Structure formats: C-alpha cells, structure tokens
Amino acid sequence: MFLRHRICLLIAGPALLWLTWGRGPVVEEHEADDPHFTIAPERLPDRATMARYLGPFRLEGAWVMRSNNVRFFGYSSLVPMEGGRQLLAFSDSGDVLSFAPPGEPPRPGAVWPLPLRERARGKVDKDVESSTRDPVSGRYWFGLEGSNTIVRFSRAFRETGRVAPRGMAAWDTNTGAEAMARLPDGRFVVIREVTPGWSEARLHDALLFSGDPVQHPDAAPFRFDGPDNFSVVDMTVLPDGRALILMRRLLWPYPMRFAGRIVIADTARIRPGAVWHSTPLASLASILPVDNFEAITAVPAKDGRLTVWIMSDDNHMRTLQRTLLWKLSVDPAQLPWPK
Numbered sequence: 001m002f003l004r005h006r007i008c009l010l011i012a013g014p015a016l017l018w019l020t021w022g023r024g025p026v027v028e029e030h031e032a033d034d035p036h037f038t039i040a041p042e043r044l045p046d047r048a049t050m051a052r053y054l055g056p057f058r059l060e061g062a063w064v065m066r067s068n069n070v071r072f073f074g075y076s077s078l079v080p081m082e083g084g085r086q087l088l089a090f091s092d093s094g095d096v097l098s099f100a101p102p103g104e105p106p107r108p109g110a111v112w113p114l115p116l117r118e119r120a121r122g123k124v125d126k127d128v129e130s131s132t133r134d135p136v137s138g139r140y141w142f143g144l145e146g147s148n149t150i151v152r153f154s155r156a157f158r159e160t161g162r163v164a165p166r167g168m169a170a171w172d173t174n175t176g177a178e179a180m181a182r183l184p185d186g187r188f189v190v191i192r193e194v195t196p197g198w199s200e201a202r203l204h205d206a207l208l209f210s211g212d213p214v215q216h217p218d219a220a221p222f223r224f225d226g227p228d229n230f231s232v233v234d235m236t237v238l239p240d241g242r243a244l245i246l247m248r249r250l251l252w253p254y255p256m257r258f259a260g261r262i263v264i265a266d267t268a269r270i271r272p273g274a275v276w277h278s279t280p281l282a283s284l285a286s287i288l289p290v291d292n293f294e295a296i297t298a299v300p301a302k303d304g305r306l307t308v309w310i311m312s313d314d315n316h317m318r319t320l321q322r323t324l325l326w327k328l329s330v331d332p333a334q335l336p337w338p339k
Contacts, residue, residue, distance in 0.1 A: 035111040037067035039102060039325070042289040054282045056334040057262070057308065062289045063102055065323040071095045071111050073316040075323060076178075076294040077131040077234055079140070084299030084307055090114075090142065092313065094126030096157070101309060102327065114142070114157060125149075129294075130180035130234065132188070141213065143177030143190060150177065150190070150213045161214035167207045167221055168192075178294075179235040181243060183267055186211050191224050191232045191245070201228040208270055220272035227261050227280060233294040238306065238332060241267050245278060246296040246310060251286075256320055260284030260293045262310075266338050279338040291324045305329050 042062040044050065050059050065072075074092035081088060085104045089097040094116050099109040116126050130143035138155030148168040152161040168177060171192050178193035188209035195204055204226060207219035226232060230247035237243045247261040263278040270276050284290050291312035299307045308328040314321040 033069060033071065033111050035067045035069040035072050035097060035099075035109045037065050037069070037072060037099070037109060039063045039065050042324070044289070045287060049287065053285050053288060054328070057282050057328045057330045059288070060307075060327040060329050061102060062327075063325045064289075065325055069111055071113070072097065073318070073323070074313050075311050076129045076313050077142075078295040078297040078309055078311055079131055079133050080297050080299045080309070084301075084309075087297070087309060089295065089311060090128040090131050092127050092129070092315075094128055101325065114153070115159065116144075116151065129176065129178045129193075130190070132180050132182040134182060141180065141182070141188070143180045145176035145178065145193075146173055148176045150180070152212065152214045163214045163217045165190075165207065165209075165213060165217045165219055167219045171205065179232050179245065181235050181237045183237060184239075184241060188213055188219075189235070189243075189267065189270065190219070191235065193231050193233065202226060203275065204232050206276065208272060222270060222272055223275045224265070225275050225277045226263060230259075230261055234296045236296050236298045236308075237267060238298055238335075239300060240332065242335065242337070243267050244281075244296060244298060244308065246293060248293055254320075256292070256317075257286065258284075258290055258292050259286070260290060262296070262308075264335055264338060269338070277338055279336050281335070289324060289326075291322050293324070293326075301329065305331050 042064055075089040076092055077090045079088045087101050094114045095111055097111045100107045125147050127144055127146040128142045129145040133140050140153040142151045148171050149162050149164045154160050175194045177190045179191040181189050190207045192205040202225050204224040206222050206224045209219045210216045226247055230249045233246050233248045235243050235245045243265050245263050249259045251257040251259050262282040263280050265276055265278040293310050294313040295311040297309050301307050310326045312324040314323050
C-alpha cells in the first residue's frame with residue numbers, strides 16, 4: 001500500500017519496520033485454522049452527531065475484532081456470501097478470513113492462506129488488495145498490488161488463471177489495483193490507489209475490461225475523480241449499477257490517525273478516455289470510531305435498504321492500529337445519481 005511509503009517517509013523506529021512475511025504450506029479450506037477471534041462493540045456518538053458526518057447512512061454498529069492467530073491481520077477487501085450471512089475478508093498476506101458478522105447466526109470462523117503461486121519475491125505475489133466475485137459461477141478475482149496482476153480462482157479457491165494487464169504495468173509496487181469490481185453486465189473496473197503524481201490531487205488511473213480480465217486483458221483506460229488528496233482503497237457495486245467507493249487519507253503518522261470518505265459513482269457513465277465523476281456521501285472522521293478502513297461491501301436487506309460493511313486494515317501493527325468492522329445501512333432511494 002502507498003500508505004506504507006508515507007509512514008516510512010515521515011517517521012522511523014522499530015515499531016514501523018516492515019517485515020517480509022514468509023509463506024507457509026498450502027492449506028485446503030477444510031484444513032483451515034480457527035482464528036479464535038472476539039468481536040467487541042465500540043461506543044458510538046449520538047445519532048445527531050453521526051448524521052452530520054454519515055449523511056444518508058445510518059451506523060448500526062461498530063466492533064473491534066481481535067485474535068491471537070498469527071494470520072489474523074491486514075484485511076483490505078470483503079466479499080459477502082449467503083446473502084451477507086457470511087463475510088470473507090482478504091488480507092495483505094494472501095489469507096482468507098471467513099466469519100459471520102454481528103447480527104447473523106453464529107458459526108465457527110476460519111482463516112486459511114490462498115494457494116497463490118510460490119515465487120522468490122514472497123509477499124509481493126500475495127498482497128491481495130482488491131477482490132470481486134461472480135455469484136453465478138462462484139469464481140473470484142483478486143488484485144495483487146505488489147505484482148500488478150489479477151488472479152482468478154474457482155469456487156473451491158483453486159487458481160484458474162492470471163494476467164498482468166499492460167494498463168497496470170506502470171502502477172508501481174505499492175500503488176496498484178486497490179479497488180476492483182465486476183459489473184452486472186460482466187465488465188470489470190479496476191482503480192489505482194493513488195493519483196499519478198504529487199501535483200495531481202483528484203484523478204486516479206483506472207481501467208475498464210470488457211469481460212474477465214484473464215480472457216480480455218486489453219482494457220480501456222479512464223480516470224476516476226475523487227475527493228482531494230484521498231486514496232482509493234476499495235469499491236462495491238450496488239444492484240442498480242451505482243458504485244460505492246471507499247477512500248482513505250493518512251492524517252498523522254504516529255500515533256496513526258486516519259480520515260475516510262465514501263463516495264458514489266454511476267458505472268453506466270464510465271467512458272474510455274474520459275473522467276468518471278463521483279459524489280461524496282459520508283465523512284469517516286475522528287469523532288467516530290475510525291481506523292485504516294480499506295474494505296467495503298454492500299448487501300441488499302429484506303426491508304429494501306442496503307447493508308454496507310466496512311473493515312479496517314491494521315497493517316499487522318496491533319499496538320498502533322485495530323481491525324474495526326462497521327455495519328451501515330442506507331435506503332438506496334436516498335442515494336444520488338452522479339452525473
């Protein structure tokens with residue numbers, strides 16, 4: 001993540017030494033570890049205060065997740081399963097966390113490593129920063145930031161293909177495919193985490209694939225327009241084709257302080273070579289229980305509202321950061337249609 005570069009440029013010390021994580025043996029899903037995690041509720045401000053920052057969203061709850069499992073850290077992407085009764089979280093180290101979110105019937109959690117190909121570069125080929133899933137075929141696609149590749153997996157979590165798109169070749173090691181989504185018509189959108197240079201505060205490089213990137217690697221470039229000086233960290237597509245994009249900014253390096261934004265954009269308005277505009281919806285400010293939020297997903301609820309889950313990446317720095325989980329809800333009729 002580009003965040004790590006910023007931290008290292010601003011401060012030094014043993015607490016922020018980045019380790020290269022070795023890869024353990026491949027573990028099939030049925031052999032996964034029990035993460036033994038706990039989910040404890042966070043204290044929330046009053047409704048009026050939250051409404052000033054969250055706009056159309058209602059914060060239904062916030063929790064801190066803790067575990068002594070050595071693979072429990074660094075979650076950057078979420079995929080809902082079984083209508084949201086189960087969530088899969090994917091980490092910077094190529095691990096999967098399966099858990100039932102609060103409010104759903106309890107079930108055992110599990111954590112296991114994705115069977116990504118072993119290479120000498122180690123973590124660079126396991127840094128999952130984005131993910132998306134086809135609910136019909138059950139296939140997954142993962143954006144590996146370190147190597148700027150997209151890897152496809154079967155429903156059973158077996159690799160079935162990978163590609164290093166030419167359009168992502170210049171996205172650098174830690175500023176790559178941070179957000180990826182499969183659109184309802186089968187096309188794919190990938191957005192780069194940061195803007196191309198320090199002089200550009202808003203426009204992010206992005207790619208539109210005509211289908212499965214493994215089969216259609218030649219993508220059309222466009223630019224995504226977000227709030228000033230915020231990084232793109234994840235996105236989720238709503239049933240009507242609009243997308244919620246999660247954004248993050250490091251405010252202060254030690255102790256770490258973050259701000260976030262949720263913006264909305266209409267995927268029907270993506271045009272090759274043009275700018276895809278977004279509209280701000282919510283400000284994830286320090287008056288709320290915030291951390292390094294990097295994952296977002298949305299699930300339709302029975303009452304017609306949408307349940308939106310967001311999750312933070314603790315960067316394997318448990319004394320400085322936390323793994324937070326938020327449950328938001330929103331009436332899709334209250335969300336604007338950006339132009």
